[in-house]
Amino acid sequence: MSLLELKELRLPVLHPLSLPIKSLHHGRAGKKKHRLERATTSSHLAMASSFAHQALFLSIFLSFLSTLNSSSESDVLLTFKSSVEDPILALSNWSPNSTDHCNWTGITCSKSTFLVTSIDLHNLNLSGDIYPSICKLPQLSNLNLANNYFNQPIPLQLSECIGLVTLNLSNNLIWGTLPDQIFLFSSLVTLDLSRNRIGGEIPLSLGSLGKLQVLNLGSNSLSGIIHPPVFKNLSELVLLDLSQNPSLASELPLEIGRLAKLRWLLMQKSGLFGSIPASFLDLHELEALDLSQNNLTGSIPLGFGLGFLKLAYVDFSLNMLSGSFPTDVCYGKSLKDLSLHENSFTGPIPSIIEKCSSLERFQVQDNGFYGELPPGLWSLPELKLFRAENNHISGQLPDLIGSPSRLEQVQIDNNNFTGGIPRGFGLIHTMYRFSASLNSFSGNLPENIFDSPLLSIINLSHNSLIGSIPELKNCRKLVSLSLADNSLTGSIPPSLGHLPVLTYIDISNNKLSGEIPQDLQNLKLALFNVSFNQLSGSVPLSLVSGLPASFLQGNPDLCGPGLPNPCNLSSKRQSSRTSRLIWVVILISIVVGILLLTAGLYAVYTLSRNKSSCGTWKLVFFYPLRITEEELLMALVEKNAIGEGAFGKVHVVQIPGGEFVAVKRLLNSSNLSFGTVKAEIKNLAKARHRNIAKLLGFCYSRGSILLIFEYLQKGSLGDALRKPDFSWDWRFRLKVAVGTAQGLLYLHKDYVSKILHRNIKSNNILIGDDFEPKMTDFGLDRIIGEACYKSSVASELGSYCYMPPEYGCFKKPTEQMDVYSFGVVLLELLTGRPAEQPESRESLDVVKLVRRKVNMTNGAFQILDPKISSSAQQDMLEVLDLALRCTSVLPEKRPSIADVVRSLQSLEPIVHPPVFSIELPSGNSEH
C-alpha cells in the first residue's frame, strides 16, 4: 500500500470535520463513527509498538474498518431506497441481508476506502422521492437518476452532498423553476437537468457554480431572457445546452463567446433572436454549434471558424440569417456536418469548401446561393448528403468517374443547372436518392443512371432530357420514378414491372410511344401518370380500373374501358359510314325505349338504393383497389353497417383481395354533376397526411355518393369514449390530441388548396395503430354542396355541442370554428366522457359542464378524468387551459391551430436522436 493510499484511507476517519456533521452526532451512524475513532487510536498504538507488525496490523485494521463503513453506508442506502418506488424491482439486491453494498445495483465504491463514490440508477423505471439521506455518504461524488419518473421540483436538499460533482436528473418529470438557491450546489462540475418540465427564467445565481463544466438544461420549458451575467463566472464550461426551450425569448449573450473552453454549444429552438455576437469568433475550442430553429438575423460574423481546429458540427438552419457563405467554417478541416438551410444566404459557395475533406453532410437548400458549385465539392471522399435545392445555382455537374464517391442523397431541384446528367452518378453504388427536377438538364439519360442497388427515389422531372428511358434492372429498391415533363422518346421499359417496390411512376408530358407494358400490372402502383405522351394500344386492365383516368389522358391512341376509345370499338373503325348511321338509328330507338322504361322504374329504384343497377354508378379510385361497383353495392347491407350519422351510413366492406374499406354513403340531394363531384373529391383525396384517413376512391350516382376510405379497425375516438370502461392512459390521449391537431394544421395551412374540416368530432377521429389518430369526413360540404351540408348538420343533434356559438350567424365557415370543435374533443379527452351524454346524470354538454365547474374551488381538478394517474395532472391542467381557449365564445380569442399544435407538442416526451457522441468530462468518482 502506498503512502498516498494510506492517506486517502485515513482522511474520512481522522478528519471528522470532512464528514457531514449530522452523521457524526445523530443516530446509529454517529455511534459507528465513534467506534471508528477508537479503532483508529488503537491502530496508532500498534504502529508505535512494532514496525514489524505493521503489515499484519494494517490488514486487520482494513477489514475491521471496511465492516464498520459498510454497515453504516448500507443503512444510508437502504433509507434512500425506502422512499423510492421501484416497480420492476431493479433494486432487489439492495437488501439488509446482502452485506457487500459495493456490489449493489448502481453502486460504485472507492477501491481504497470502500466508501460509496457513485450512485448510478439511470433508466430503472424509478419514481417516488429523491431523499437527501444519501448526503451522509461522505465520498459520494456522482448521482445519476436519469431516465426515470421522479416527479418533483429540483431536490435542493441534495446540495447537502458537499462532495457532489455530477448530478444527472435528466429525462424525469422534474417540474417547477430553477430556484435562486441553485448556488448551493457549489461543488458541481456536471449538472444535467435536461428533458424535464422545468420552467421560469434562468436565475442569475446559476452563474455562481464556477466549477461547472457541463450545464445541460435542454428540452425544458424555460422562458424569458437569458441574462448575460449568468455566464460571467462559468469560465470552465465545456458543454452548454439550452436547446429546445422554445419559450425563451432572448438575444444571444455575447458573454457566451468568452467561455474559452466551450466545446459544445447547443441552443437550437431556444427562442433566440438578434444577431450572432462577434465574440463567438473566439470560441476556438468549439466542436459543435447548433443555433438552428431560432429567429436569428444578420450575417454569420466574418471569420467565423478561423482558428477553430476541431469544429465538426455547425447548424445555423431555419433562421433568418443573411449574408454570404461562412468561408472559414472548415478552417480546421474537421467539419463533418454543415447545415445552413432555410435562411436567406446569398452569393456563391466558395471553392475553399473543396478542402473540407471530412465533410459528410452538406445542406444549403432553400437559400439564395448562386453561381457555380466548386467541382471538387462533389468528390469529397466522405460526403454522403448533398442538399442544395431551391437556390439559383448554375453550371454543370462534374463527371465523377474515378472518384470514390460515397454519396447517398443528392437533392439539387429547382436551380439553374445545365448540361447532361453525367455517367459517373450512375456509378455511385451508395446512392439512394437522386433528385434534380426543375433544372435545365439536357441530353440523353446515361444507360447506367439507375444502376445503384440502393436507389429508392429518382426525380429528374421538368428538365429537357431526350432519348429513351434506359432499362431499370439493378435498382430493386426503387420506390419512385419521376421523369415527367422532359422530351423522352421510345417506349416504357417493361423491366419497370419487375421492380418489386416501385409504387410511384410519373412519366407524363414526354414523347413516349408504344404500348404500356402488361408487366406493370405486377406492381402495386399508387401513382401511374403517363398522360400527354404518344402511347397506344390497350391499357392493362388493372391500370384502367385502379387509377384516375386523367393519368392516361392526352394519349389519343390508348384504348380501354372508361377511356374515350374503348378497345372493342376500335377494331370496328373500318366499318362504313352508312352502317354506322344504321346503328345510330337503331341505338336511338333502343335508348328512347329504355328511357320510357326507366321513367316507370325510377320510383322503384329510388326506394331500393342498395340494389342499384351498376349502369348508373361511376367508380373512381385514387388507389389501386380491386373491386367492382356491383361488388361494392352488394356489400352495403345492414350486417356490414358500422355507424350512421347525419350524412349517411358507414359500412365496412371486404374487397376481394381480403382488405377492408369503409364506405360512407352521402345523399347527393343537390344532384351535383359527376364532373363537379369528381373534381372536389379528387381534391380532397390529394390530402395526404399521417393524421388524415386516406380517401381511396368514390362511386357516384345522381342520388348518392359513396366515399371509400381506408378502414381502421379500432374505430373512432367516439366509440372508445362511449365504452363504460374507457380508461386510456394520458400519453395515448395526448397522442390523439397532438395527431388530430397536426392533421388539422395540415388541412388549414399545408394542404395546397386549404380545407376547413367543418365536422370535427370524436366520431370522426379514427384510431390507427399505436393510437395514431386519423381524421375522416373532412370537407364534405364541398362534395354535397353548402345547402345540403347545412341541412344535414341541422338534423344531427349529436353534433350540436361541437358547433361554435357563431355557427349559423356567420355566413362563411372559418378556421376558428374548427378550432372550437377541436377544443370540444380536447375536453372529451380530459374528462373521459363523450361531448354529449343525454341519458347521464350530468346531461349537460361537455363545454357547459366544464365552464360551470372551472370557476369553483378545486373545480379544475373535478373536471379531469379521475382514471388518469395524478402524475399527469400538471399536463392535463395545461391542456384544459388550452381547451378552454379553443372553446372561447369569441372566435378571435381562440388560438390558431398552429399554436395549438405547438402547445400540445411541448407536453410530449421528447425523443432525442443521437446527433454525435459527446465525451462528457468525468467527475472524480472512481469506477
Ligand SMILES: Nc1ncnc2c1ncn2[C@@H]1O[C@H](COP(=O)(O)OP(=O)(O)OP(=O)(O)O)[C@@H](O)[C@H]1O
Ligand atoms: N374509415 C373508418 N374506419 C373504421 N370505422 C369507421 C370509419 N369511418 C367511420 N367509422 C365508424 O363509423 C362510426 C360513425 O361514423 P359516421 O361518420 O357515420 O358518424 P358521425 O360522425 O356521427 O356522422 P356524420 O359525420 O355523418 O355526422 C364511427 O364512430 C366509426 O365507428
